[in-house]
Amino acid sequence: MKSIRSYHLLVGVLVVAALFLTGCETGHKFVKKTEFKDTDKMVLTFAGPVDEAWAKNIANFSAYEKPDPDIVLTIKEAVLSSDKTKLTLIFAAPLNTGEAHILSTSNIMSEGQDLGAAVLTIKKLYFGVLMTIFLGAALIKNFVFTKYLGLCVFFGCSQKRSTAIGMGVVFTIVIAFAATMAWALYQFVLKPYQLTFLNIVVFIGLVSLSVQGVDTILRKVNPALFKAFGVYLVLVIANCIAIAVPLILADNEYTGWESFSLALGAGIGFLIALFLMACVREKLELAKVPPSFKGLPIAFVTAGLFALAFLGFSGLSIY
Amino acid sequence: MDPALVKLALGGVATLGCIGLFFGIGLAIAAQKFHVEPDPKVEAVLHTLAGAQ
Numbered sequence: 001m002k003s004i005r006s007y008h009l010l011v012g013v014l015v016v017a018a019l020f021l022t023g024c025e026t027g028h029k030f031v032k033k034t035e036f037k038d039t040d041k042m043v044l045t046f047a048g049p050v051d052e053a054w055a056k057n058i059a060n061f062s063a064y065e066k067p068d069p070d071i072v073l074t075i076k077e078a079v080l081s082s083d084k085t086k087l088t089l090i091f092a093a094p095l096n097t098g099e100a101h102i103l104s105t106s107n108i109m110s111e112g113q114d115l116g117a118a119v120l121t122i123k124k125l126y127f128g129v130l131m132t133i134f135l136g137a138a139l140i141k142n143f144v145f146t147k148y149l150g151l152c153v154f155f156g157c158s159q160k161r162s163t164a165i166g167m168g169v170v171f172t173i174v175i176a177f178a179a180t181m182a183w184a185l186y187q188f189v190l191k192p193y194q195l196t197f198l199n200i201v202v203f204i205g206l207v208s209l210s211v212q213g214v215d216t217i218l219r220k221v222n223p224a225l226f227k228a229f230g231v232y233l234v235l236v237i238a239n240c241i242a243i244a245v246p247l248i249l250a251d252n253e254y255t256g257w258e259s260f261s262l263a264l265g266a267g268i269g270f271l272i273a274l275f276l277m278a279c280v281r282e283k284l285e286l287a288k289v290p291p292s293f294k295g296l297p298i299a300f301v302t303a304g305l306f307a308l309a310f311l312g313f314s315g316l317s318i319y
Numbered sequence: 320m321d322p323a324l325v326k327l328a329l330g331g332v333a334t335l336g337c338i339g340l341f342f343g344i345g346l347a348i349a350a351q352k353f354h355v356e357p358d359p360k361v362e363a364v365l366h367t368l369a370g371a372q
Contacts, residue, residue: 189334189338193331205339209346213345213349216346217353219353
């Protein structure tokens, strides 16, 4: 048992390490690191000292956002650190750090040597991008409270806390599985064969398929868990978040990891929403509610208040 | 009809058919591999109950 656990830990550490490493490629062997600083600066770290005359001349650099190569960003100033290995480019306008940027330089001059031109990609650490997508799906653009999706299951399963947790956990597992498959199918089958107009049909099939698959496997592998969660498993098909997530990841051309974190965020966000609602509705059972508001009407009012409260997350950005 | 469109449509039918067949066979194999014998007692009890809910 212990060896299995340490094996899992090792795999986890390797995956996280791989995610961190993907942010460090630069594209030129003399440039060690490229990164954003504040909202309007890019910092280049070189492997050795560069010539001051070359570095200070801003005409040597041109930068643009990767999706818009024809809009060249204006560089206001270039500042070289005292050991001449760190160059800070200050831009006239704030940068959209969520997008990857391409910075091309003229031939890099170091101690009189010409090291060739460089085309550098500058992007946020991939882990940060994933966390942004995750938090966005879970809190800022919570599917239940800001997009009003999955309301039927939301009101149906939020009467008791235990039910809410069961539904939320099952949904998270199924959606993570289905979204990853949807990404693979969209990128490797639908797009190459120009069948993207069929994506709704394919994704609906995929969601029901993964529900059926999880149902079959769980029944044998973990009967206790199946007894606890089996009822909610079928309900996942009726949840519109399960179809919204594949459509969003197809629209935004997300990569595999990004799709996974979007699905995980959607699942956790749904779990949070269900749990909060169940807590309130358990208390509402004991409260004095006017007869015309008993049951669903007061639940809708509560959901509206939660939606207002979730507006408070709208400015949240950690990475 | 534009032959390119016909090709696209036929290709779509063929691709989706293949996907469906692939996943269908996958599910069938999974169902066979993870087959669980249903308990006859459960069936019997369910049968005697009213079954309104």
